[in-house]
Amino acid sequence: MIEIHSTSIPEVKVMTSSRAIDGRGFFAETYSRRDFIEIGITADFVQDNESWNSAAGTIRGLHFQRPDFAQAKLVRVLSGAILDVAVDIRVGSPTYAQHVALELDAADNKQIFIPRGFAHGFCTLAPATHVTYKVDAYYSEAHESGLLWNDPNLAIKWPVDSAAAILSEKDADLPGFAAFESPFMFEAA
């Protein structure tokens, strides 16, 4: 059983899978193509990723792959906790440049679905945070792109100061939003 919750950007969805709890612990189906199609998520996932993060205050993002390797993502947390962020970069979208920020932790059995046309990133809220996500297009280094995580134009309330954040050199060098030309167009459903 999967329950779907809406967010401030209709195409970004949050799901809770029910858990069967017994003396051993719990069992849950975290992805069933059939159930996801029933709730309108038809992405054909082709790759599973995991990221392990040693420290709280680690930032990864904001990332996307350009067409023809654009990726929808289905993100969940196996241990620790994150603030997960999806920024709408679909030109012409009623929510262009707006974002959804959602706390995900290992206990809440929530997942977030982020469609193609969004930049994605997260900040760890605890040490030893293990994140896993499915994507519906293969990794392509040539199509990697991103936006600077703390660009004030995006007004994301990150739970870490810029000076204290732990991030890759690549992410620290990502371009800001002011001169950004998105490769995505909004397509009404």
Ligand SMILES: Cc1cn([C@H]2C[C@H](O)[C@@H](COP(=O)(O)OP(=O)(O)O[C@H]3O[C@@H](C)C(=O)[C@@H](O)[C@H]3O)O2)c(=O)[nH]c1=O
């Ligand atoms: C994303 C990715 C990276 N790699 C390689 C490239 C590099 O050598 C190493 C680490 O890559 P990165 O530094 O880009 O990893 P990371 O910063 O964790 O990138 C990820 O961030 C989150 C927020 C996302 O949304 C993902 O789509 C992805 O962009 O792994 C792959 O082989 N396959 C992949 O799918």
